[in-house]
Amino acid sequence: MQIFVCVKDAIDWNLSTKDFRIDRVSHEPTVSFARYRIDEYDEIALEVALQVRDRSGGTIRALSVGSEATEDILKHALSMKADAATLIEAQLSVEDKVGLLGAAIRRQGPFKAVLCGLMSSGSGTGTTGPGLAEELGVPCISNITAIEAGPDRWRVRRETSEAFEELAVMPPFVGTVTNAECNLPRVPTMKDKIRAFRQRVEVLRPADLAPYSSGYARSRLRIVRRYVAHSSRECRKVGGDAVEKAREVASYVRRILPQFT
Amino acid sequence: MEVRNSPLVLAIVTWNDGVNRAMELIAAAHIAAEALRARVGVLVTAEVSENLTAGIETSGADLLYRISPSLKNFARSGVTLSVIEHVCKGLDPALVLLAADMVGIEIGSRLAYRLHGAYVSNCMAIEQTQDDRRLCFTRPVYGGRAVEVVTSESLLTVVTVKPKCFVPSPRAARGACAWTTIANEMAETESGIEVVGGSGPPSGAEAKLEDASVIVAGGRGIGNEAGFLQLRELAGLLNGAVGASRAAVDAGWVPKTVQVGQTGKTVAPELYIAVGISGAVQHLTGMVGAKHVIAINTDEEAPIFGVANLGVVGDYREILPALIDALKNTV
């Protein structure tokens, strides 16, 4: 029983928020001291997959399309105790990524589930997961927070905008994962990190997977511009003791809410 | 009226999420249609209220389509997807708009795949390029830390529209407003997926968070469920609703329905009062559209002050009672 988890790298915002800029030409972020880490949604997706394996057995394979540097992210997945990791070395648009990931999964195949993050914290389009469901011809379930493998049907819990839902699904399927109390990613120990450091990441090139394409093959988006959205608000801090502060807030509220006089 | 074979912009209403979301979608469709000199079509796949039906009929759309029998089960969005795919293949729209809600995020990308189109998610604004009549779509990237403007180089583009970004404007109905009914021949099942449990929306007459003009939101700093009573009192006084950060929802102090942010609701009230909320980017992305923001926080360095008009550094347990008093006393 194999589960694929698609992971990608993302800027580590804990370490590099302050001087976040976007290059006008490349449209890529320029951050001094940029640190990269596994995308936060993908780390959660991996945790959900690992919980399935820890309860029901099977193997977890982390899969990423990226550069050589992405190997660090896959090592992190291994240190969280994913069983295997594959790097597809390519820099591609999301439209091509779906075809490539699909080809890699088919090649390493049979699988019960492919898990993706709800959206990546970079482009944040949420295209890849549902696109992969199309590519692989299986159902798609979004917003998953927990999964339980069964002998035939699997139980999937997912968030809806109002509450939650329990689904029974016949694998294989593609799921996109969101965060919840029950899926806080595990923190690898030093020992796990050392072990993962020695583990091998399988590397594939697009040529190894050719021919591949996807339903997006003929579609393209072009970035016209990208810029950091600065808040235009100038925060005025009120002073005085609690009562004075409260009075000032009250008068502000009265001013902006004419109906409240 | 445009010639019959001018392009079509199709807004798709997939569920009865109140009148406002659908009207925002149609507002976005009108903006796009003006730029493309296109007609606006509305396709309703779900069973919708009379109110919403009336709203759609007077929205200025040129063409109205509904699916019969309507689709009910959101969990099996694969069925909705196949029906929409089928309709789109017949109508051949240049632009398809869906709300960026549960259904939209699940089917938008797949619809684009099936129709060989481009996919723009979470669209916040639509404009026209200066040189030609191409559309520019604005959307958040890097978790809302930045925005990008993209154009589509495809014949068909599927767009999901972020809530609270387009303002519905009343328009006189143009042309005939009769509904065309499209028979749904798909079975109401999707191979393999079945809903076996869950909790529906909690009943109750509480104002819909997205539509409240004042929101008093609490975070981890509120400390416990009881603390939210004070927020509720303040919200009641201002005719508003209570919202929350994910931390407060995860702690079980308030239901998921009131969560604001990336994995919760997007809101844009007149006034947002953030109490004991630090201002993580995942929270901010759901509320930066608020017209006025007041932040109350013990930590003067809290990032929430960066998006606030008015900041109060202090313990909410002292500030809120005093504020409630001050608002009650019409001085």
Ligand SMILES: Cc1cc2nc3c(=O)[nH]c(=O)nc-3n(C[C@H](O)[C@H](O)[C@H](O)COP(=O)(O)OP(=O)(O)OC[C@H]3O[C@@H](n4cnc5c(N)ncnc54)[C@H](O)[C@@H]3O)c2cc1C
């Ligand atoms: C994938 C993902 C998705 C997420 N989606 C969302 C989302 O949709 N919405 C969301 O909100 N979060 C979301 N989060 C979580 C987010 O990153 C933050 O953890 C969360 O918003 C923090 O909530 P908070 O501000 O209430 O808590 P904290 O960050 O702990 O802040 C509490 C604040 O209260 C202040 N405080 C403490 N005591 C008092 C007092 N007595 N009076 C006044 N102030 C006090 C503190 O100074 C502090 O600033 C997401 C996270 C991830 C990883």
Ligand SMILES: Nc1ncnc2c1ncn2[C@@H]1O[C@H](COP(=O)(O)O)[C@@H](O)[C@H]1O
């Ligand atoms: N380069 C990539 N390699 C592997 N998985 C990816 C890649 N890009 C996106 N994904 C997966 O798709 C999810 C959604 O990404 P996106 O479609 O970019 O919003 C991510 O959370 C990952 O799980």
